[in-house]
Amino acid sequence: MHLIACPWCGPRDEVEYAYGGEGHIARPARPEALSDGAYADYLFMRRNPKGVHAERWVHAAGCRRWFNVLRDTVSHRILAVYKMGEPRPEAGP
Amino acid sequence: MTDQRFRNAAGGRIDRSRPLTFQFNGRRYDGFGGDTLASALLANGVRLVGRSFKYHRPRGIVAAGSEESNALVQLGTGARTEPNVRATQAEMHDELSAASVNCWPSVEVDVGAINSALAAFLPAGFYYKTFMWPPRAWRFYEWFIRRAAGLGRAPTEPDPDRYEKTYAHCDVAVVGAGPAGLAAALAAGRVGARVILADESSEFGGSLLGEAATIAAAPALDWVAGAMAELAALPEVRLLPRTTVFGYYDHNHLGLIERVTDHLGPRTDTTLPRQRLWKVLARQVVLATGAIERPLVFDDNDRPGVMLASAARTYANRWAVRAGDRAIVVTNNDSAYPAALDLSEAGVNVQAVIDARETPPDAWREPLRVRGIDLAAGRTVAAALGRKRVEGAEVYELAADGSRLIGAARCYDCDLIAVSGGWSPTLHLFSQSGGRPRFDAGIAAFVPGESRQAERSVGAARGTFSLAGCLAEGFAGGAAAALACGFGDGVAPPVPATGDTPAGPLRPLWRVPTAGHGGKAFVDAQNDVTADDVELAAREGYRSVEHLKRYTTTGMGTDQGKTSNVNALAILADLTNATIAEVGTTTFRPPYTPVTYGALAGRSVGDRFDPVRMTGLHQWHEAAGALFEDVGQWKRPWYYPRRGETLHQAVARECGAVRASLGIVDASTLGKIDIQGPDALKLLNLVYTNAWDNLEVGRCRYGLMLKEDGMVFDDGVTARLGPNHYHMTTTTGGAARVMGWLEEWVQCEWLDMRVHFTSTTTHWTVVAIAGPNARRLLAELCPDIDLESAAFPFMAWRDGTVAGIPARVFRVSFSGEQSYEINVPSSCGVALWQVLMTAGAKYDITPYGTETMHVLRAEKGFVIVGQETDGTTTPQDLGMDWIVSKKKTDFIGKRGLTRADCGRADRKQLVGLLPENSKDTLQEGAQIVAEIRPKPPMPMEGHVTSSYWSAALGRPFALALLMGGRARHGQTVAVSSYGTTSWAKVVPPIFWDKEGERLRG
């Protein structure tokens, strides 16, 4: 049970959100220029770290906005919440 | 009926004006309002209440609260029966009925007790060692194990009770309403914080209910009553008695289970729920969960009549029950002294206090002398005597290092051995919150370490056992928690005076040396784990406490090792020459005490389990006798049988009507997305495989969406409403998925794209009319649209009115016939449908359902995403290369399609199948196999995706995905399903109107 602060709506219960996987994975500008291996990396390979993880969530049952979250996958503490297009902040304590 | 021979005539917190009768193991007994099952049994002299889990040893009541490890009962009967209820938590009500668990045929004569004689063959890890080999035998072993194990029986009938669930929010949640918890709630509540105070007992007061303490020179319960009155008057304080905080989850979420009406017994009026599950979000949590007394580990310490000293004291004070006639009190710390005095006061003949310490504090000598209780220092009990109940105790002098007994035993004649091995703070919730306990050698117990969430522990939960200390920490903790939420100044209210006797240090005593006549010394009574089992595990090399736990199963019962945990790991530490701190403690997990499934399900049962989505025409379909099909959460008409018709007959009639004259279908569930913005066209070109640049306003086009890996994701028709305005349709099941997908791309990837999406799925009711007479009918009702094909061709749309209702009409076809999809505001759907039915009567207009829809489209070879596709299907696999633009530089999935794997010639490709036997409708999902062998495995080459009987063709047909299928037209393949084999010819996947003249005409 997480309490996640939507950048617009503030803290809301986890049931209002949907998880979108790892964040900051940009679609290649020229997909056709990539090798099959490089393209597979974009499609399938994820970091899955133990610790601070940059990921994206959508306030699916709320304002329907996507945003970024820095979350510690061990403690489940949320270290930062920031809007799409904003750079990843330094991982806080 | 029995007398309550062990009940005192006065005292206690029972209601003697409310006598109750109850049944235990078929016998009737008397009790009083305010009793628990345990207190009432003890009052009636019932000592043997159950059999143990593995050895089926006779067991009695050891505790007075939720830590009870032995007295588990099957409560109630029939549909309401509940297994594994702690008798100490079962509140008495009239006609309560309970039975022992784990025994057959009766608690007195238990066949399973043979296990006790076989104990030498059932050591720790027995199941792991014995039942692992041979692997196939597991099923056989399991049958026996499951019958022999298991505590109690689950009900087999539907639960007749009502369970509610609710969310709740507060500033400060206080867990436990003993002195510390009440003080915390007062401190936080007085300054205006929103407080929830929960306690698992029926009454607030915690340990004070079972002690004879004083606060401010008055009985402590007077102070409790005052605190309760004050809290009840505070508008922002919510008091939850009979409520167990069973889980501490992430981000300060707590799970609470409130037993709302359990104490009233079975009721026919279910206006109020039986139980209520609270999902609480607390900004701050104060854990005032108290401490649990530890038993002593000595030979046959599980005999009925061995009881925690605090429990015996609580039975005397709270319920006016003497837990025995003749008692000894055995301890290693001060807390058993007031227990001995209270027992004596209640009329129990307390012969002696046996204290393991060489020099107990002098303060206790005089009070004991006054009551005629001996004090035996430097001694302890080494064995209990008796079988189904305690008949005596052997007491020895203990060596200074505790390693051996000295001299001869002194035998006490007693029926109650009240024991205290010290106290362990109740750390379960702290541990669940992510905190790591820390060992405090001073009290020989684990205490809360650093907080990982917004919580603090106060009072005995933190290892502070004096009443003054509990009050002080409670007040301070409540004030600090309130301040953290912005209430008050954090200054704790003054602490009233208490009558504490200062306590001396305890003497750790984990394993009493054996008296040497073969008794069993239990560490975990519920799971029948003995000190010998722990030793065996240590000898076999188990060093980690987590491994010890799993190997011996200590602490894995329904009581989660509340009384056994510290003793087990202290013994392990001793055996492995480690400190207890080094060994550490295991992690506690929710729930603190078992939670019924009913409460977890709440009201999400029956027709509230999942929403049933209904179109605006649902009631018409129902009245017309439609049978419904679940499509996601939607109910869609499946077919409309006339009297006596089978599915086959009804579908044949409906299909025939559409092909011959006119059918009508509710297509409202199709997903609809309104797309507006200057970049709408750019968006369509990226999400669809085909090109959209030349689509004119007034026209529509079919499109296919892929995922980035090139696999088909969704499809539908999109119409251009204006220069920058489109109306997209999706599959019924894909509506929310596609909407979310578009938003995700635009919000996360293409941030500059100027386009907005609005779901309009249910704004419109969509009625499709299809068949050679579709245009004729529409023309009668639609004066303002020129319906001639030249003016309104296939794949176009027009605004107008139909039967006077403003409508948007799309000329599209999923049936292969001339067809119009009429979109009207949803509130007008029924009006439209009824007009069409009336006006269409002359064409024998026929409502049809999803089954007919599927047959008609399959005859045309139109695919359904999710039926012909499964997430590994490309457009080329479907033979739809024509819809994949070669000119566009990019669209989602384009790069994925160029992977070598997508070009393999032996990929599964869409084909048609015509069964050789014209009565033989293939099974959907049946495998197409390369060769028929006597039994599986057979090499699989594909599978049937859709299969129907066609009225138009007069024969069955199917669609299938077949390896290299497009090159195999004309071949015959074997289709295997459930042991039967059919033969079918591979054909192109289109069976009806191959030139498309009917739908364009």
Add this chain to the structure above:
Amino acid sequence: MVEPYLRQSPLDHLSLDARAVGDPGGAGVVAGERRFIAKVSLRGDPADPAFAAGAKTALGFAPPVAPNTVDGKRDRYALWLGPDEWLVVGAPDTQDKTVAALRAALAGCHAAVTDVSEGRTIIRLTGAHARDVIAKGCPIDLHPRAFGPGRCAQSRYARALVILHQLDEAPTFDLHVDRSFADYLWRVIEDASLEYGFAVVAEPVMAALKRRRTPQGQD
């Protein structure tokens, strides 16, 4: 528009009018359906001066920029649904007028105006236990310190998506719900109200109850 008697609201099949009472008496939860309320989705960038000015011209007030708030007038108001999204709510059957006014005023801006009136209905809830019954299915904190009149929130009730809008301190709430989930939501709420007592009221009584308590606020 079609003759009113031919139109059906999403909850008409429950025959709520036949169950409606004039005086809800001691019922802790009082509910009714607000039928055919106009609802228009408005999308646009409030930081774009042309959009802001156009929206204000068309509506007579500026759509609120504070998240999860409601602003406007008695007969037409806008709920904030997202940083570029509002739901403009108005009297029954005024949606065409609102759409036309907004489209005219916003011509030339990047904006989207879409009639969504028919896709949702509104269940109005009031009574001493209105908050308790909402708390059974919805994780939003509705305590007066955390929520209040003029506030709205999108969330879930049990397994349905809802928009909550608090109208007054009674408290009175409007629950906007997709029409296909309306039957489910109504049944779940009525079931959850059992322990508090439940009464159905028709729209005029709803309005009267509300006027008695608060002269202002959105309707």
